Amino acid sequence: MPAPARSSGDLLADRRYAWAEAALAEGDAQAAADLAGQVLERVPGYGPAWLLIGRARAADPALRAGAAEAFRAALALDPEDALGARLHLAELGETAEDAISPAYIRALFDGYAGRFERHLVEGLGYCGPALIRTALERLRGPDLFFSRVLDLGCGTGLMARALEGIAGSxxxxxxxxxxxxxxxxxxxxxxxxxxxxxxxxxAEPPASADLAVAADVFIYLREIGPVLTEAARVLAAGGLFAFTVQGHPGERGAVLGADGRYAHGVATLREAAETAGLAVALLEPAEIRRQNGAGVPGWLAVLAR
Structure with a gap:
């Protein structure tokens, strides 16, 4: 899902860019690239047009080198990478660093916020918050309560609603x-x-939380070990960290999938928890959402301090 494009400041260039996007959506990569090139003739520093040229070229295996060149041009104009050029470069095997930048996530979800819940819950069958709530009840019983809770990657508040009645502050x-x-x-x-x-x-004080949750958040992070380490420091004795991750068939490492999301190996997850000083209270396979009509395999984890 490409990040939304900002205006070039030139009305005619913006119109041609919109035509280029439409051409690419209709499968006419050559027309899309030609139109995006016309945009750059008017506004040479317009990064989204370079990104679109890269996307158009990437549709042809013979043009992959040219696609990478275009993505690098977009990244040079947008070093924080709100456009997601690094993600496209990673798909071409051109970069080993984190492919998903914070700026890209911010731009993506700022444009997605108004329809986020409907699309996620109704369209993708997203159930991460419900899975986490049920797992906590299984571990702590029906009278569970957590006085101090951290919702990491809280989005629109789906997790908060799932925790109603069992979360304090x-x-x-x-x-x-x-x-x-x-x-x-x-x-x-x-x-x-x-x-x-x-x-x-x-920035949170040590031992200041009783529960941390992260529903469908680690799909945007290649390395989750540092987060587990910080969570362990912030959790009070007996505190829990409950989260979902997307999984892949291998045991180790993080794999950037065709959906532009990271999937994590279960052995790497266990090792990261042990390194952070967290014990595995629950770790089981879970279908975290649906995509293209099929369940997305993942893991439901609850770690204890």
């Missing part, structure tokens, strides 16, 4: 200000913060 963190605006409307959060969850955890 709830703090949420998300990269997208528009998603946070939706979360604020729930009235369920004592605190909401905009930023990266790793920075957020690093």
């Amino acid at each position: 709830l703090a949420g963190i998300d990269l997208s200000p528009r998603m946070l605006a939706e979360a604020r409307r729930t009235g369920l959060y004592a605190r909401l913060h905009e930023g990266d969850l790793r920075d957020f955890l690093g």
Whole structure:
């Protein structure tokens, strides 16, 4: 899913860019590339046009080198990578660093916030928050309660609603200000913060939370070990960290899939938990959502401090 394009500042260029997007959607890669080239003739520094040329060229295996060149041009114009050029480069095997930038996630979800819940729940059968709630009840019984809760990657507040009745003071963190605006409307959060969850955890006092949750968040992170380490520091004794991850058939490592999301190996997950000083209280296969009519395999995990 490409990040939304900002205006070039030139009305005619914007119109041709829209035609280029339409041509690519209809399968006419050559027309899309030609139109995007016309955009760049008028506005040479318009990164989205370079990204579109890369996407058009990538449709032809013979043009992969040219596609990579276009994606690198887009990245040079947008070093924070709100456009997601690194993700496209990773799909071409051109980069080993984190393919999904915080700026890309922010741009993606800012444009997605208004329809996020309907698409995710109704369209993709997303059930991460419900899975986490049920897992916590299985571990702690029907009278469970967590006084201090951290919702990592809180989005619009789906997880907060799933925790109603068992969560006291709830703090949420998300990269997208528009998603946070939706979360604020729930009235369920004592605190909401905009930023990266790793920075957020690093600023939280030690032993200050009884529960941390992350529903469908690690699909955007290649390395989850640092997050587990910070979560262990922030959790009080006996505290829990409950989350879902997308899985792949292998035992180890993170794999960037065709869906542009990271899937994690279960052995790597266990090792990261052990390194962080967290014990596995529950780890089981789970279908975290549906995509193209098929279940997406993953893992439901609850780790204990």
